[in-house]
Amino acid sequence: MQSTPFIRSRFLIVAALALPAFALIAGCKSSPATSANANTGGEIATDDAALAARVKAALAADPQLKPLPVSVATYRGVVQLSGYADSEVQIQKALAVARSVPGVQSVSNELHLRPQ
Numbered sequence: 001m002q003s004t005p006f007i008r009s010r011f012l013i014v015a016a017l018a019l020p021a022f023a024l025i026a027g028c029k030s031s032p033a034t035s036a037n038a039n040t041g042g043e044i045a046t047d048d049a050a051l052a053a054r055v056k057a058a059l060a061a062d063p064q065l066k067p068l069p070v071s072v073a074t075y076r077g078v079v080q081l082s083g084y085a086d087s088e089v090q091i092q093k094a095l096a097v098a099r100s101v102p103g104v105q106s107v108s109n110e111l112h113l114r115p116q
Helices: 006-026 035-061 088-101
Strands: 071-076 077-087 106-113
Touching: 035 071, 035 077, 035 088, 077 088, 088 106
Parallel strands: 077 106
Antiparallel strands: 071 077
């Protein structure tokens, strides 16, 4: 059996090495995002979803555009319309309607004429 002073000295050595290791590990712990940063990302996503919904509603409110299979995607106020239309006039009208919705920064046109 080993003597008590030997065990005590081993314990002190282990404690002396472990304490700085725990301090370093605790220093590497990630901190939560600030509320301003977290809210900004969430607000942009919410605003984009709301903007897409307003653009879809505006397109659906127009009788000429309602039956068209048009997808609406938004990112930071940029609206992308994709799908098919029967004529170039419908494409231009869909772009004009999307641009007229408040909050739209720009409109990306990915609308194509349906193959005849």
